[in-house]
Amino acid sequence: MNDSVRRWPGYNAVWRWHFYAGLFCIPFVLWLAVTGSIYLFRPQIEALLDRPYARLTVDGPPATAAAQVAAAVRAVPGSVLHRYQLPETPTQAVQVIVGAGKEETRVYVHPRTLAVLAKVDEDQRPMRIVFRLHGELLAGTPGSYLVELAASWTIVMILSGLFLWWPRGGGLGGVVYPRLRSGGRRFWRDLHGVTGFWVSAFALFMLLSGLPWAKSWGGYLRTIRTVAEGQAVRQDWTTGRSEELKARAAADAGTRAMMGEHAEHGGMAMAHPAGSYAPLDRLVATVAPLGLAAPVLIAPPTGMGAPWTAKSDAANRPLRTDLTLDGASGRILSRRDFAERRLVDRVVGYGVAVHEGQLFGWLNQLMNLATALGLILLSVSSVVLWWRRRPGDVLGAPPALTRRPAAIGFFALLIALGLFLPLLGATLVAVLLTEWLVLRRLPRARLWLGLPVRPA
Incomplete structure (x- = not known):
């Protein structure tokens, strides 16, 4: 592909955001899937x-x-x-x-x-403990903030993953069903992409419906309602x-x-x-x-x-x-x-x-359980894919293109999400400031993280 061709949004840029979001989110996704399955x-x-x-x-x-x-x-x-x-x-x-x-x-x-x-x-009581493990990691308010942050970045991970999965020609293999006999990297890539497609809508709903419990977003919602209604809610x-x-x-x-x-x-x-x-x-x-x-x-x-x-x-x-x-x-x-x-x-x-x-009995429980199992499979397959392609001396982030295509649509979506999810917006700003103020002075760290190394 000619790097000078402008693609909107840029596939490689989205892939990198997907990779970094996944590194942070996957341990929490596994934790929430397991504890949530029990609480079901x-x-x-x-x-x-x-x-x-x-x-x-x-x-x-x-x-x-x-x-x-x-x-x-x-x-x-x-x-x-x-x-x-x-x-x-x-x-x-x-x-x-x-x-x-x-x-x-x-x-x-x-x-x-x-x-x-x-x-x-x-x-x-056992289920009260599971509830607190799921929503606060048994760590009170700091745990609630951390879980909400992980949920917010998981939304970014899922949306960017859907863009990466989006069919760009070819048949249905690897798009709506995995090519199980392909073996090797293609097998794991199909398993990851297809599973993500089938569980993404349910997973997004689960993440969004859990936000009202979160300390930050729940307080955000209460404040907006109090202002709108003119009284304590x-x-x-x-x-x-x-x-x-x-x-x-x-x-x-x-x-x-x-x-x-x-x-x-x-x-x-x-x-x-x-x-x-x-x-x-x-x-x-x-x-x-x-x-x-x-x-x-x-x-x-x-x-x-x-x-x-x-x-x-x-x-x-x-x-x-x-x-x-x-x-x-x-x-x-x-x-x-x-x-x-x-x-x-x-x-x-x-x-x-x-x-x-x-809401609708055992069918609702089984639907949520299938979503949780799908998220576990999604996480495991992503780790396998990363480990297989990761060089021994760096983190293994997707390479940054010299001429990076514009990712205007994706970054507009990130800004919108940052406004809707204030904790996500705050961490986005923190990440950008860290790269600009700290990592720009640490070329070896930038190289290991897969960030573009700026010329001296």
């Missing part, structure tokens, strides 16, 4: 873990909900009720989430005898563990303040008077017949004049419903179904439901 089956795994408490021997009518909560609170000294989970069957243990500050414990209580069957730190998802812990502590403090007020009226100095959970019996009688999607959680007031609340916390988010309830009478004060939420909340809700494999 959260309902089945949690049902298996809770099996010992699913079919209990219950002779006679159950105890009151208030008594069940009182037993759970006694089992964790210093705690108060955070949420009461409606049992789905009469023989199932009642699960009560109690807490002290930002710490929460899930207590399994026998519905009739009030025996405490198990106590589990809410943050140490309440979202049905958290942007990082720190926000979740802050919300827990605030709710706990509000509940304790309410209970302290009641205690003073009663002329007692108890941390939680015995009658403070009495409204729960009326509320259970109101909420249970509604048939809300499980799990259904009932929570006490968290401020003066605040109502009790009940919500469906279904993994299939479009099935969720929020209620406010009057503790004195048990009547419903307000009901808000998913369809009544703002458009942004509904779009994110559908996206999260698909992301977690819960």
Whole structure:
């Protein structure tokens, strides 16, 4: 090919961006694919873990909900009720989430005898750990930033890969199906390109639908919504563990303040008077017949004049419903179904439901699992391709052309992505500044990285 011919965008330039993005992203892609595949089956795994408490021997009518909560609170000294989970069957243990500050414990209580069957730190439940491994690498806010950065660069990697795959003549072999008998480099190249084609749309959706959880992009979205709506925005998802812990502590403090007020009226100095959970019996009688999607959680007031609340916390988010309830009478004060939420909340809700494999049952789980396996195959094949062509003394980046064709379209896309994904935009600027201010003075490093070596 004549290097002086202008191609738009430049194939070689895109190939280099694809290569560098892949070097950074592949370890994270593998990590997210594995942890995400495990989390897909959260309902089945949690049902298996809770099996010992699913079919209990219950002779006679159950105890009151208030008594069940009182037993759970006694089992964790210093705690108060955070949420009461409606049992789905009469023989199932009642699960009560109690807490002290930002710490929460899930207590399994026998519905009739009030025996405490198990106590589990809410943050140490296996699927909660997997969730944090997937979204934050168990590293809190820094981990969330790193995962978001990797996801942003993976979007660049996929889009640049689609450009490289785009058919430029010839048959369908190596385009929509791999030539498995070709052997050698062609086999791995076909496997890589064809797999990327088939999983790219699903992978892009998974990456984009996960962004609202990220600390940076989720905060970015919240800020834009707050400005647009002119008021603080309440979202049905958290942007990082720190926000979740802050919300827990605030709710706990509000509940304790309410209970302290009641205690003073009663002329007692108890941390939680015995009658403070009495409204729960009326509320259970109101909420249970509604048939809300499980799990259904009932929570006490968290401020003066605040109502009790009940919500469906279904993994299939479009099935969720929020209620406010009057503790004195048990009547419903307000009901808000998913369809009544703002458009942004509904779009994110559908996206999260698909992301977690819960929107359309096992088929959704299998579709996401196939996408994750495809990303693993894509990553492995790319490493094989790189290792086979890599010279022994350099990184092995695609060569930079002396007369580099214009990549105007690709760089315009990068700028657009940098605006949509601020963390990506910031790292793009950082990379360019590093090359201009640092690497230009290190010719050996530029040679090893495959960057053009500038004449002295």
